[in-house]
Amino acid sequence: MWQNVVAAPADSILGLTDAFRADTNPHKVNLGVGVYKDEAGRTPILQCVKAAEKLLLEGESSKTYLPISGDPRFAALVQELLFGEGSEVIASGRAATAHAPGGTGALRVGGDLLKKFRPEARVWVSRPTWANHKGVFTTAGFPLGEYAYYDPASRGLDFAGMVADLEKVPAGDIVLLHACCHNPSGVDLNPQQWRQVAKIAADKGWMAFLDFAYQGFGEGVAEDRAGIVAFAEAGLDFFVASSFSKNFGLYNERTGAITVVSPSAAETVVAMSHLKSTIRVIYSNPPAHGGLVVTTVLGDSGLRAQWLEELAAMRERIKAMRTLLVEGLAKRGVPGDFSFITSQRGMFSFSGLSDEVVQWLRREKSIYVVAGGRINLAGLTRGNIDYVCEAIAQALEG
Numbered sequence: 392m393w394q395n396v397v398a399a400p401a402d403s404i405l406g407l408t409d410a411f412r413a414d415t416n417p418h419k420v421n422l423g424v425g426v427y428k429d430e431a432g433r434t435p436i437l438q439c440v441k442a443a444e445k446l447l448l449e450g451e452s453s454k455t456y457l458p459i460s461g462d463p464r465f466a467a468l469v470q471e472l473l474f475g476e477g478s479e480v481i482a483s484g485r486a487a488t489a490h491a492p493g494g495t496g497a498l499r500v501g502g503d504l505l506k507k508f509r510p511e512a513r514v515w516v517s518r519p520t521w522a523n524h525k526g527v528f529t530t531a532g533f534p535l536g537e538y539a540y541y542d543p544a545s546r547g548l549d550f551a552g553m554v555a556d557l558e559k560v561p562a563g564d565i566v567l568l569h570a571c572c573h574n575p576s577g578v579d580l581n582p583q584q585w586r587q588v589a590k591i592a593a594d595k596g597w598m599a600f601l602d603f604a605y606q607g608f609g610e611g612v613a614e615d616r617a618g619i620v621a622f623a624e625a626g627l628d629f630f631v632a633s634s635f636s637k638n639f640g641l642y643n644e645r646t647g648a649i650t651v652v653s654p655s656a657a658e659t660v661v662a663m664s665h666l667k668s669t670i671r672v673i674y675s676n677p678p679a680h681g682g683l684v685v686t687t688v689l690g691d692s693g694l695r696a697q698w699l700e701e702l703a704a705m706r707e708r709i710k711a712m713r714t715l716l717v718e719g720l721a722k723r724g725v726p727g728d729f730s731f732i733t734s735q736r737g738m739f740s741f742s743g744l745s746d747e748v749v750q751w752l753r754r755e756k757s758i759y760v761v762a763g764g765r766i767n768l769a770g771l772t773r774g775n776i777d778y779v780c781e782a783i784a785q786a787l788e789g
């Protein structure tokens with residue numbers, strides 16, 4: 392069957408991890424995949440997660456199927472996190488949430504659902520965007536378009552370009568937005584800009600699909616939901632794909648959610664019915680463990696407080712690494728102003744390193760960076776930062 396088939400290329404992000412694992416250089420550093428590392432270079436299991444798992448191990452009494460959309464307690468807690476306690480969306484019953492296998496699973500469920508009711512639509516993604524966005528929505532059958540987002544000259548947001556492009560998106564099309572900690576650039580909108588974008592959606596009639604994979608990694612759980620709140624307040628239809636991979640460190644438990652927000656509770660009932668029929672034919676119902684962990688942590692005030700502390704510690708460590716990287720490059724006289732790295736948010740920074748430098752770093756130094764120059768700051772530690780700064784300085788000296 393495969394004799395005349397050309398092999399598929401390795402994934403641009405997860406393929407790097409495979410190459411990193413196979414690398415025998417003891418100094419190797421993985422700044423590729425968006426996975427958090429602590430000062431010891433480990434991806435830890437959060438203490439609150441360990442505590443919840445202990446409770447689950449003792450108290451869990453059955454492994455029977457979950458409902459197609461997952462445990463309703465999980466959905467309620469997800470909504471509280473997305474919209475905030477006391478949100479009008481929750482009180483009005485305007486959101487349908489289903490537990491999905493990770494943020495990617497949520498995006499794909501949303502894509503398949505949208506394809507049924509918006510078969511002619513185009514999906515608009517930011518320039519640049521997470522490589523897998525294109526794969527997910529193309530595979531769901533959508534043609535893609537791009538809107539301006541990152542401005543390489545200012546290394547910030549091209550908001551004027553973004554607005555101009557979003558104003559041209561036809562009614563009925565779908566615009567994929569990064570709710571916070573834009574991947575790959577680390578450049579975000581402020582709350583006022585979010586309200587402006589929601590207003591364009593309302594005026595032009597396109598629909599937003601917000602990818603919310605990094606809640607809590609920008610400024611905080613509440614601050615990071617500004618985009619969600621702007622769309623919720625506008626009373627529009629929109630979708631949210633959320634993930635607990637990063638903020639709970641539940642990467643391999645594949646724990647996320649797809650939330651469909653509608654203008655009314657009656658429409659939400661219909662949306663939920665179609666969400667369920669979409670899920671049934673893909674994976675039937677979700678894997679339980681990660682959702683149970685999240686439900687246990689968020690449902691207990693002590694564990695929830697511990698989670699917020701652990702999340703803040705991850706966020707602050709990454710910010711400290713941003714500062715150390717900028718200082719380390721300046722100290723070595725690396726040409727150029729890298730201070731933009733400290734104003735970008737979340738795990739990533741668009742480093743400005745060319746693909747040639749990215750390849751050199753991998754070949755000569757076993758430092759792994761995603762093509763395009765995206766650096767995962769969470770892969771830096773006080774132990775490897777000098778090695779990385781030295782290597783970048785050497786690479787840029789040519």
Ligand code: LMR
Pocket residue numbers: 404405423424425426521523574
């Ligand atoms: C990333 O962008 O590195 C993460 O979202 C992990 C992934 O699945 O690509």
